[in-house]
Every structure is written in structure tokens, then in C-alpha cells.
Amino acid sequence: MNPSNINQHHKPILLVLSGPSGVGKDFVLNILKAQPLATNLTTIVTNTTRPMRAGEIQDTNYHFVSLAEFQRMIAANELLEYANVYNNWYGVPKRPVRTELAAGHDVIIKVDIQGARTIKQAIPQAILVFLSPSALSELAERLRKRNTESPDDLARRLKTAEAEMTTIPDFDYVIVNKNGQADRVIAALEAIITAEKLRVNRDEYRF
Numbered sequence: 755m756n757p758s759n760i761n762q763h764h765k766p767i768l769l770v771l772s773g774p775s776g777v778g779k780d781f782v783l784n785i786l787k788a789q790p791l792a793t794n795l796t797t798i799v800t801n802t803t804r805p806m807r808a809g810e811i812q813d814t815n816y817h818f819v820s821l822a823e824f825q826r827m828i829a830a831n832e833l834l835e836y837a838n839v840y841n842n843w844y845g846v847p848k849r850p851v852r853t854e855l856a857a858g859h860d861v862i863i864k865v866d867i868q869g870a871r872t873i874k875q876a877i878p879q880a881i882l883v884f885l886s887p888s889a890l891s892e893l894a895e896r897l898r899k900r901n902t903e904s905p906d907d908l909a910r911r912l913k914t915a916e917a918e919m920t921t922i923p924d925f926d927y928v929i930v931n932k933n934g935q936a937d938r939v940i941a942a943l944e945a946i947i948t949a950e951k952l953r954v955n956r957d958e959y960r961f
Contacts, residue, residue, distance in 0.1 A: 765956045766794075766855050768877060769862040769947065772870035773885035774915035775840075776897040778931045779864050780815070782885065782939050786862075791944050796854040798863045801827065804842035807902060817847075834961065835865065835872040840907070844869065848961070855959050860947065867918045870925070877961050881950055883943070884925040888932040890916060896933075 771779055786792055801817045803824050812818055819827075824843045827833050836845030846863055854861045865873065873880050887893035893915055897908055922928050929942045 764951055766858050767860050767947065767950045767956075768851070768855065768880045768959065769860070769950075770870045770873050770880050770882045771862060771864050771885060772867055772882065772925070773931075774887065774893060774918050775866075775911050776893055776900060776915075777885050777887050778896070778936075778939075779885055782931065782936065782943070783862070783864060785936055785940050786943055789940065789944065791947060794858075795860045795862055795947075796850075798846060798850055798854075798861060800864065801833070801836075801845045801847060802842060804840075804844075834863075834876065835869045837866065837868045837872070839866050839868070840911070846873070852959075852961070860951075867921050871921070874924070877959060879957055879959060881946070882925040882927070883946060884922050884928045885939070886919065886922070886928055886930050887915075888930050890919075892933060 771783065773779055783797060787795070787797065799813060799815075799817055801819050801824060803819060803821050804816075806812065806816075806818050810816070821843070824836075824845065827845065827847070828836060832848055833845040834848045834851060836843060838844075844866065846865060846869065851861055851863070863873065870882050870884075874882055887896075890912060894908070894912055897903060897911060903911060927942075927946050929939055931939050
């Protein structure tokens with residue numbers, strides 16, 4: 755290999771972060787964004803029909819849209835993936851993903867388990883990372899402290915999380931997010947990004 759061509763192999767990566775509801779995906783992403791390694795990393799904002807929660811910001815946490823607008827995006831084939839999760843629709847817009855990858859920027863997408871698997875089917879080069887709780891009891895405590903679900907909703911989310919844990923073999927990497935150990939999670943994510951950036955052969959993204 756000609757040394758002058760080595761940089762051509764450092765193509766942008768598409769990282770998909772997933773895991774059970776309440777496992778800390780947003781928390782981890784917010785810390786990751788502040789790291790030096792994230793200067794070339796673009797986080798894609800997901801569309802959703804669910805109501806905005808206290809403290810959330812439009813077009814930062816999510817693109818909060820009406821059901822009619824979401825249905826229009828589905829009909830126009832503007833979404834990379836979409837799913838109904840806990841009676842609300844979520845979907846990843848295609849255009850910003852394509853634009854950022856074409857510009858040479860690394861991209862990270864936060865989605866639910868179903869969405870991660872759909873993206874992997876559509877884009878085999880996508881790197882899937884499963885963020886796991888150290889125990890379901892710890893996840894239950896996080897959800898209770900969040901105080902955004904009724905007791906019935908909480909029970910349903912925990913039952914879903916138990917089933918979602920069985921999908922770990924479908925992912926490329928798994929990181930355990932144990933309370934008080936965010937630094938270890940970030941270090942693991944940075945190691946994954948570094949390793950994948952050094953991969954010699956990566957096909958072009960087509961979707």
C-alpha cells in the first residue's frame with residue numbers, strides 16, 4: 755500500500771447506540787459529545803410523535819412532530835427506520851445521515867432495539883453497540899427515579915427490557931453501563947470508535 759493513500763482508508767463510521775429504555779443512552783451521548791474524539795462525530799436527532807418531557811428541547815433531544823407529519827415522512831420514504839414504541843412513533847431521518855457521511859463525518863444514531871436491527875439490515879456496515887444495565891433491578895431503579903411512567907408502564911418497560919437483553923448476540927459490541935461508572939462506558943465507546951476508524955476495508959454506504 756502506498757503510504758500516501760493510507761488516509762483514504764479512514765472512512766467515516768456509522769455507529770448505532772441502542773439498549774433498553776432507561777439504560778442511560780442520552781446520558782452517555784451527552785458525555786461523549788464533550789470528548790475530543792467527538793469533534794468529527796455528528797449525532798442524528800430522531801423524529802418522534804411523543805409529547806415533549808420537562809427539560810427537553812425541540813430539535814435537540816428530538817424533532818417533535820405531529821402524527822400527520824410523521825405519516826407524511828413515511829409515505830415520502832424520508833426515514834431510515836421507524837417504529838411504534840410504547841404507543842409513540844420514532845424514526846431516523848435519512849437525509850442528515852447521508853449528508854454527514856458524505857462530508858466525511860462520523861455519525862452516531864440512538865435508537866431502540868428494533869430500530870438498530872432495521873438499520874443493520876439496510877446498512878450492513880453500521881456498527882451496533884448495545885448499552886446494557888448491570889442488572890434489571892438497577893434499570894428498574896433508574897426508571898423509577900426518572901418518574902415519567904405509571905406503575906403499569908414501568909412494569910411493561912421492564913418486561914420489554916428483559917426480552918431485549920436476549921438480542922445482544924445481534925450486536926457488534928456490548929457495554930455495561932453500571933451506576934457511577936460513566937467514565938468506563940465512555941472509554942469503551944472511544945475504543946470502539948478508534949478501532950473501527952482503523953479498519954482497512956469498509957464498503958461505501960448505499961441506502
